[in-house]
Amino acid sequence: MKTTAGFGVFRTTQISDEDGTRRLRINQADKHVIIAAAVIEAALFGMTKWTSMSGDVLRVEAENRTVCYRVGEYQPERHGHVAERIDYRTRTGIMAE
Numbered sequence: 001m002k003t004t005a006g007f008g009v010f011r012t013t014q015i016s017d018e019d020g021t022r023r024l025r026i027n028q029a030d031k032h033v034i035i036a037a038a039v040i041e042a043a044l045f046g047m048t049k050w051t052s053m054s055g056d057v058l059r060v061e062a063e064n065r066t067v068c069y070r071v072g073e074y075q076p077e078r079h080g081h082v083a084e085r086i087d088y089r090t091r092t093g094i095m096a097e
Helices: 037-044
Strands: 010-016 022-029 032-036 051-054 057-061 066-075 080-086
Touching: 032 037, 032 066, 037 051, 037 057, 037 080
Parallel strands: none
Antiparallel strands: 010 022, 032 080, 051 057, 057 066, 066 080
8 A cells, every 4th residue: 555645554465375375464554544445345245364344443463463443434536444553452542653
């Protein structure tokens, strides 16, 4: 995801092992990002094993960490939703850097 004015980056790497196993690593998870509408849709419909949605919370579970974002309003000009990283254990508050 590219940085958009006022927003950070959520960047992952998908790794394919020799045996065909696929793994996900979270490389960067800034506090305020734009989450692509396609990512939200994939989480809602269970299209990936790493993402899930519960209410307005998107949860991404990777091999190195778990990150949750509270998903906000859709911004059509950016084709995504404003999202704010929250503590995945309590699902409240912004985590400190």
